[in-house]
Amino acid sequence: MSFLAALPASAQNVTSQFQTWLQNDLWPDARARGVSQETFNAAFGGVSPNLKLPDLVMPGQSSQTPKVQHQAEFGAPGNYFAENIVSGVTGGGRSRAGQLGQALGAIEGRFGVPSGILLAIWGRESGFGNANIPHNAFEVLGTKAFMATRKDMFREEVLAALEMVQRGHVSVAAMKSSWAGALGQPQFLPTSYLKYAVDADGNGRADIWGSQVDTLASIANYLASHGWVKGRDWGFEVTVPESVSCALEGPDRGKRISDWAAMGVTRVSGRPFPDHEARQEGFLLMPAGRSGPAFIVTPNFYVLKDYNESDLYALFVGHAADRITYGDRRFAGSWGQVAKLYRSDIAAMQRGLERLGYDVGGADGLPGFRTRRSIGEWQARNGRAPTCFPDAELVRALG
Structure with a gap:
């Protein structure tokens, strides 16, 4: 047959x-x-x-918004930061930082990307090369x-x-x-392999399947080529007072970090923002709206998003890199219990906001920053406390 x-x-x-x-x-x-x-x-x-x-x-047939969300990067924020997943990446990263210290130092010197960031991406993407692909x-x-x-x-x-x-x-x-x-340990798409894969071990082939050094150098080259700013951090967890609207989120609504501080935004550690960061631009990030931790992020955060177009992914990498480099410290803020919505439900809510003139970044069922801040603006205009995150009541009201 x-x-x-x-x-x-x-x-x-x-x-x-x-x-x-x-x-x-x-x-x-x-x-x-x-x-x-x-x-x-x-x-x-x-x-x-x-x-x-x-x-x-x-x-x-015509394209329709899927009912179910298949990518973890766009699901419930708290699930993405399950401690067993984070600790697996951070523990594995610290052990490899010792094993590959010389190579990591050379790669960081060449490309300007911190070792912790490279290890966090490697661990998240392929379990340091151990994932079944x-x-x-x-x-x-x-x-x-x-x-x-x-x-x-x-x-x-x-x-x-x-x-x-x-x-x-x-x-x-x-x-x-x-x-x-x-593909491979850094999970490059083929176009990225052709543009950014690096033969760092000098054997004549950029081997992202079998070479740890080539993998790390290729990740570094990708980030450097997308604008990683040497010497800047990725971001800081912060406390955002109620007087600062969650609708101020987004890479197009940046302010000097010192200006955020003047508005009452403070680091959860209690320490001031570093002087070299305070003078430069930062951006509010609230990936679960008022139902989760908040951050002031730098342009380097958005370079991490170029690697994987997800706020949660970039935040995971930055957080894991900090824990690899500075020791295990969890987020001070907790992830709230957000509603379990279908992707198609969120898309319907987005279309409702679009009909009212809001820019949600496209009705794709993914609650990105444009959707989150549109929710907050709509809530404020309708006498509701802004949460900046979709829930079942919003779907009923706007869908």
Whole structure:
């Protein structure tokens, strides 16, 4: 029995369309980029679309906001900072800081990114190289380039993956990825590998799969290339008085850190902000609104967000880096019990805010800073105490 005959009729149809797309649509672009027929056939031999991947749009259908949130980075904030996860990264980071001290010192000197940050990203992304990364990258990237909600982006990624093989950076067999198509210990997408991967151990190959030193240097190069400011911190946990609106959050509403302090924003440690930071710009971050810890962050925080477009991810990395470098100190503020909402519910609330003229950053079901501060502004205008975070009552009122 053939593979196609064993599939349900709908899956057979998608698989047939996928094979036609590979040959008639993707292959001409790959060939134009110098990919050989041999490489292309090796990459996609036996590959069919993986319909179990999230965020897919079946051919002929329109995109809809998923009901369930698949990415932990955009779920309930408190869950992302479970102590067993944080302590695993921080403990593992401290032990490797000792083992790799010389290499880390050289990498920090070359790129200007602190060792704690590099170790925190490495630990979060792949458990310091110990995570199981099981998927066929060409199956994942090909499926997403064919039928994902962001298929144009994934088209670039699958073409970059083919270039990686064509240039001899990696074999087809070694191209294993996450369900999102990320590769190796730093979990780089293929375009990031081609731009930022570094051969730090001098063996002639940027090996983000097997080399710890190449992995750390590649992460550092990525951050430095995205604007990491040497000598600045990532941010500080703070106490925000009720007189300071949570709707002041965001990278476009920055103030000098000394001005935040003059408004009554104080570090939870009780110490003043460092002089060199107080003179520079900082930004309010309240990832759970009034239901969680608050922070004044620097531009380096947003460089961390370039690595993974999530406030929680960037905050995790900064927090874990501090604990690796300075010792285990948990957040002073606690994460409140926020409502367990479906992503589709949040999208409906966002559309309600958009109808009222608020900029929520797109009705995607993800409560980013534009959504959080829009909630706070709407609450204040309607005589409610601003919380700056979605809840079931807001969904009913605005959805």
